[in-house]
């Protein structure tokens with residue numbers, strides 16, 4: 001099918017709807033689980049400052065580039081890149097980065113749904129705990145009363161050892177994602193974002209205030225914002241760059257796809273800035289929500305990926321109202337995960353509609369179903385297939401289980417490749433007039449944007465890619 005108009009004729013009903021959906025896509029597990037984990041492991045302030053620099057010098061120009069491609073293309077990522085290439089006398093072969101992106105999005109949603117399933121399980125655990133607290137006439141007690149620290153930590157291990165449970169929560173989460181995407185852009189994705197994002201912000205602000213009152217916000221702020229430059233190793237810079245790409249959903253063509261549903265108006269520059277600023281603020285607020293609680297009870301900020309699942313539930317045990325706020329905390333993560341997973345599934349779904357001519361429900365079902373199956377392999381990697389190493393022949397992934405292999409390969413290889421090709425394409429190949437008129441940037445902003453894309457982004461992203469793949473050279 002030759003896409004001469006938007007492949008589906010679908011679109012956002014307003015600029016606000018687009019911004020909410022795009023912020024919803026950006027804000028996800030990356031902000032509330034991955035950012036605090038990395039900041040905690042990397043010593044706080046220095047990481048945070050490098051991360052913020054990466055977001056604004058590399059991420060923001062790429063956000064604008066992806067939205068631009070979608071806005072001009074008005075169809076799925078591959079078709080949209082082809083159209084920009086045609087209008088710029090560039091080779092249609094550039095559309096390959098749309099294909100890399102769609103494949104990456106498909107793989108990411110597979111394991112994203114598994115991790116979101118864990119969150120769903122914890123919503124259940126905290127929900128039943130709160131119900132017990134209410135029944136016992138003490139709704140403001142701490143979470144999981146009477147359980148020892150070991151028992152609380154053991155929950156995660158017990159969950160991992162239970163494939164049926166993991167499968168059930170993965171199924172529920174993927175089913176919800178698929179349902180929303182199958183309903184379409186305005187009655188599915190946009191509706192979910194316009195209902196869920198306000199809920200998300202209310203929960204976030206409420207939890208930050210709770211952390212500030214009950215926890216140790218001074219220590220948390222000092223940890224997050226006082227740079228200790230001696231902690232700034234090449235690995236830390238590398239992970240800050242990678243985190244900026246992941247958190248802004250770059251390199252997977254997600255913003256190309258969402259941008260293609262923008263029907264009119266320009267002001268793409270301010271829109272891109274709002275997305276980058278909102279995403280960064282949410283990451284920082286997530287840090288200011290989690291670390292006061294961690295410090296208040298004297299826990300280790302460098303606990304790693306289990307910070308959210310093992311450290312925090314224990315912290316909520318010792319805090320007043322912990323049962324209630326613990327539940328709200330996991331609900332917050334769940335809401336953030338839904339609005340991101342729909343953006344991931346939308347990329348391959350739009351490809352099926354635009355390039356293959358499938359109906360939306362069929363395309364969503366094929367890709368959502370496929371990702372569900374890959375997710376099953378990921379979750380079995382925690383129990384029955386725990387010694388499977390899919391890329392075991394490659395040093396980098398020699399000791400990496402299935403889920404972490406899919407995560408690592410997409411994050412370390414596919415996202416940077418997508419971002420690298422996007423920056424070269426927009427920085428060097430795309431038609432200058434088309435860029436200027438579509439984005440409506442002032443001459444100064446335009447010059448800076450193009451410079452960053454042509455020089456800084458390719459160099460920096462190439463460095464992430466090479467150092468990520470060959471850590472030995474560091």
Ligand code: PHE
Nearest residue numbers: 026028029030031246247249
């Ligand atoms: N940005 C999302 C998050 O922070 C994850 C994501 C990555 C979503 C890539 C879409 C594409 O959780």
